[in-house]
Amino acid sequence: MAKKIALITGATAGIGKATAELLAQQGFNLILNGRRRDRLEELATILASEYGTASVIMPIDIRDYEEVKASVLALPDEWKNIEVLVNNAGLAAGLDNIENGDIDHWNRMIDTNIKGLLYMSKTLIPLMKKTANPHIVNVGSIAGKEVYPNGNVYCGTKHMVDALNKSMRRELAEFNIKVSSVNPGAVETEFSIVRMDGDEERAGKVYEGFENLVAEDIADAIWYIISRPAHVNINELIIMPKAQPAAGVIIRNKGL
């Protein structure tokens, strides 16, 4: 298997799926993670027919450390040669102040955005150290750089991703592993539907009256990050819609 291997978490939708498509197009073989097995199978079939991509699907919940470890251990040896890890899986749940916050929302965000990213990184770092040009790309957020009203716990988890991104870079440079982050503003994916507990009408309003980012914009940035020459590392990128000058601030209905 001559192609490089990338593992993408959260490849069933949005930014992860668009990144899988772009990396397949750029000649990677892929390990595709997400909980929805049917979507992973469908994506693997499409990527094989369109780009000749070989994929292994990893339909697991990254919040479960034992499951993460077991599924990585179960990979055939030739698939353990993982050069690129895109820590993308994550979510926001709810948009309430802390007083009215839902404990289950908080746990899902903390367990996925922070612990899931840690579990996957801890498990893969020993394998990645053995590869030629290892690179971890963490998907943070503008919510990890700034805060906005009712963003509280989501913003907190993404600030932690920002801190982990910096920590990993400090720790892993001596092992030749690049660590980068991409930090987007509003991207229309399934993100707001998940945040609003499935209320598609409310989710749709988030993107009304301005031109939001699309998943392909972020996939493009991830490809830019991982395609730099070996001696260059992009520490972090912040990518916003033109109409979103800051977290939680959107200029609507200006014909953008």
Ligand code: NDP
């Ligand atoms: P989507 O909801 O479209 O995609 C999220 C992906 O994460 C899905 O593939 C989902 O798969 C996966 N996922 C969620 N929980 C788990 C879990 N426990 N185990 C494994 N996979 C999981 O949202 P986006 O594409 O927008 O989000 C991707 C990342 O980008 C997130 O980290 C998000 O915080 C970040 N982000 C998004 C922004 C936006 O405005 N959309 C802006 C800034 C950052 P499944 O449900 O099948 O498990």
Ligand code: 8X3
């Ligand atoms: C999501 C970006 O601005 O909706 O991480 O919080 S924002």
